[in-house]
Amino acid sequence: MKIPEAVIKIADDIRVMRIRGASRIAQAAALGLKIAAERYGGNSVDDFINYLTKVKEVLENTRPTAVSLPNALSYVMSRVFKRYNSGAKLKELIEVTIKAAEEFVRYSRTATKRIGEIGARRIRDGDIILTHCNSSAALSVIIRAFEEGKNLRVYATETRPKFQGYITAKTLYERGINVTLIPDSAVRLIMKKVDRVFVGADAVAANGAVVNKIGTSLIALAAHEARVNFFVAAETYKFSPTTVIGGLVEIEERSPLEVVSEEFLKATRNVIVRNPAFDVTPPEYIDAIITERGVIPPQAAIIILKEEYGWALKDYMLRVTSEMEEVSL
Numbered sequence: 574m575k576i577p578e579a580v581i582k583i584a585d586d587i588r589v590m591r592i593r594g595a596s597r598i599a600q601a602a603a604l605g606l607k608i609a610a611e612r613y614g615g616n617s618v619d620d621f622i623n624y625l626t627k628v629k630e631v632l633e634n635t636r637p638t639a640v641s642l643p644n645a646l647s648y649v650m651s652r653v654f655k656r657y658n659s660g661a662k663l664k665e666l667i668e669v670t671i672k673a674a675e676e677f678v679r680y681s682r683t684a685t686k687r688i689g690e691i692g693a694r695r696i697r698d699g700d701i702i703l704t705h706c707n708s709s710a711a712l713s714v715i716i717r718a719f720e721e722g723k724n725l726r727v728y729a730t731e732t733r734p735k736f737q738g739y740i741t742a743k744t745l746y747e748r749g750i751n752v753t754l755i756p757d758s759a760v761r762l763i764m765k766k767v768d769r770v771f772v773g774a775d776a777v778a779a780n781g782a783v784v785n786k787i788g789t790s791l792i793a794l795a796a797h798e799a800r801v802n803f804f805v806a807a808e809t810y811k812f813s814p815t816t817v818i819g820g821l822v823e824i825e826e827r828s829p830l831e832v833v834s835e836e837f838l839k840a841t842r843n844v845i846v847r848n849p850a851f852d853v854t855p856p857e858y859i860d861a862i863i864t865e866r867g868v869i870p871p872q873a874a875i876i877i878l879k880e881e882y883g884w885a886l887k888d889y890m891l892r893v894t895s896e897m898e899e900v901s902l
Contacts, residue, residue, distance in 0.1 A: 574624040576631060577612045580605045587635040587642075590735060595775045595811055596685060596709040599641035600678045602632045606649045607674035610667045618663050625653065625670065637823040638784060638851045640776035640813040644882075645681075648810070649673040684808040684865035689713030692771070692806055692863040696723055700768040703728040703760070703796075706786035707737035708773020710806035712744060714863065715771060719750050727752045728763050732786055734831045734848065757788050761795045770796045774807035774862075778816040779878055781856030781871025783807070784824070787849055793858035805854075805862045805871075812874060814882040825850040 583605045586592040592601045609628040613621055629646050636642055652673040656666055692714030696702065700718075702725060704711050719725050727745055729752055732738040738754060745752040755763055770792060776784040783789070783805050796803040813822055829838060829846035838846065856871035869877065 574613065574615050574620065576624075576628055577608055579608050579612075580628055580631070583608075584631050584635050587632070593735075593737065594707055594709055595639045595641040595773065596681055596808065598636060598639050599645035599810060600681050602642050602645045603649055603674040603677040603681075605632050606646065607671050610670035610674075613667060616663065618657070618661075618666065621663055621666055622653070622657055625650070636825060638775050638825040640784075640822065641808070641811045644810045644812075644814075645677055648677045681808065681810070684810075685709050685713050687865040688806050688808065688863055689717035691865075691868060692804065693717040693721055693723075695802075695804060695861075695863070695868070696725070696769060698723045699725075701726045701728070701766055703730070703763065703767045703770045703792070704741060705730045705738070705757075705770075705772045705789055705792055706732045707740045707744075708771075708806060710808060710863075711771040711773045712741065714804075714806050715745065715750070716748055719748065725750060728767065729754050730757045730760065730788065730792075731755070732788065733757055737786070757791075760788075760792050761798075764792075764795045764799045764801060767796070767799070767801050770801055770803045772803075772805055774805050774811050775851060776822045777805070777807055777812045777862065777871075777874050778822060778853075779813070779875045780816070781859065781862070781874045783854045783856075783859060783862070783871070784822045784851050785854065787852050790852045790854040790858070793854045797858045802860045803858060805859055807862055807864060809864050809866060809877055809881050812878050812881065814878055817875065817878055822853075824852070 583601050587598055587601060592598055609625060629650055633643050633646055653666060653670050656669050688710045696718035702715060715727060727750055729738045729742045742752050742754045772785055772789055774783045774785050793803050827848045827850050829848050832848045833846055859871045861868050862871055
């Protein structure tokens, strides 16, 4: 069964960053599975499972760092496999896929709104806030605080090389919030004026370390130096189950053409140009992580992972054990 063009387009849009932001990527991935299920034209249960697995792999291989992507896909697929293993028929499996995908998207949107409500309590009237990149969760916190009548001023970084900060600045401006756009390199200077930092996350590790857009760790370091509170706004589906058993979050390296021109590369063939899209902020530089379940210290990330992804952890452990047994043979 051929993968629908609409699903291929979603995968391409995620890969080239027409769809960006961990929450939007996760929602798009779930939508891809839904579309695939709706357009399945076969009549075999096993064929449907193989087809849906291929769709999952296509979507999963688009961006390596955003943990929300595989978590969204696992959310849907775990429910499909549960019904499949209990002997469900094709029609029921298709319905389960569609329902689970829609359920995840609704949950994602509700979680972001809830984070806004919880996080806004950490903002005082008159606060000057700094944010980095374009995070739905971090924006939800800032916008909610403003809607509650708090007088705010926001500094938004440009977030090179893709300039996601322009989207953030435009969003805040359209809401009527006082926003100033600054170069990433101005953060340490501006930090002297800042009361709170709010950023999002692409992944949260079991030890509380946060993977986010490149530059986040430098902002956290500057905030730590200036004794400015540094908050991460992250839905629980951005927590990485694999890190519980020692897995590492892969840091995506993107094309050097996002950083320099093709002419530069041709003229300087021996110059290596690196373009890491993310970095890791240690838990000791994070004051708290704001989730839809409440505010937690980064060290409590392991508790969230055990509660939310117990099923996934068992699956990973079984897979690792199996691989070890194969190696020993």
